[in-house]
Amino acid sequence: MDNDKAITYTCPYCERTKIETAASAPYVRGFVLAFQIGAKNFIGCTSCVRGKVLGEAGLSLLCGWFSITAFFINPVLILYNVLQAPFISKNYAKARKKLSDAGIEDDESSVDVTRLGYSLATSMMAADGHIDEEEIIVALELGNKIFPDFNENELRQIVNVKDLPPPLDIATMLREILTEEGKRAVCLYLVMIAQADGNFDDFEKKLLSDVADKMGFDLDSLNDDDDEVAE
Ligand SMILES: [Zn+2]
Numbered sequence: 001m002d003n004d005k006a007i008t009y010t011c012p013y014c015e016r017t018k019i020e021t022a023a024s025a026p027y028v029r030g031f032v033l034a035f036q037i038g039a040k041n042f043i044g045c046t047s048c049v050r051g052k053v054l055g056e057a058g059l060s061l062l063c064g065w066f067s068i069t070a071f072f073i074n075p076v077l078i079l080y081n082v083l084q085a086p087f088i089s090k091n092y093a094k095a096r097k098k099l100s101d102a103g104i105e106d107d108e109s110s111v112d113v114t115r116l117g118y119s120l121a122t123s124m125m126a127a128d129g130h131i132d133e134e135e136i137i138v139a140l141e142l143g144n145k146i147f148p149d150f151n152e153n154e155l156r157q158i159v160n161v162k163d164l165p166p167p168l169d170i171a172t173m174l175r176e177i178l179t180e181e182g183k184r185a186v187c188l189y190l191v192m193i194a195q196a197d198g199n200f201d202d203f204e205k206k207l208l209s210d211v212a213d214k215m216g217f218d219l220d221s222l223n224d225d226d227d228e229v230a231e
Pocket of ligand 1: 044
């Protein structure tokens with residue numbers, strides 16, 4: 001059965017044990033008058049995913065209170081996360097489904113660089129809490145330039161997956177999945193998207209360099225290539 005078969009990829013948190021399960025930790029953050037509600041998605045070994053869910057509860061205990069609505073929702077979500085943690089157990093089917101939603105198939109013969117590029121780009125665009133249509137259009141235009149097998153519907157499908165894992169987690173998994181050439185294409189895509197809106201800010205720069213680090217790719221080597229093309 002699907003659920004008995006172990007997953008070949010390594011947990012992105014401890015980078016030792018194989019991926020065993022997935023969990024979603026809802027959270028709320030208040031900003032005096034507004035609040036943001038969402039969920040963080042973790043895929044990894046059982047003990048790391050438990051730790052991540054409890055970590056989210058701890059973070060909420062510190063910074064989930066700063067609006068009236070958040071003040072009432074926060075204790076419920078903290079309690080939910082604390083209570084669900086001990087029940088998180090090995091669930092290969094769930095982890096496999098989450099990976100597949102993120103474009104990561106548990107079959108190394110079917111690595112789809114383009115899909116992984118969409119997935120990481122989407123997760124990065126979502127890092128500030130929302131993805132607007134303008135961002136999607138940029139991702140579509142650039143995707144069309146970089147990936148020979150670009151497919152608009154496939155990108156939109158991934159954008160619609162509301163609960164992708166965080167970008168650094170995806171990047172860590174891609175370290176063992178992608179070849180150097182695949183990493184180069186994906187990183188080039190991410191850099192171009194980040195630069196497209198004309199304000200390549202420090203947050204984006206840091207995120208991009210962390211993502212490349214996790215992926216085991218040297219961002220500077222993209223510039224070397226540009227030079228060669230120019231010559
Ligand atoms: Zn782990």
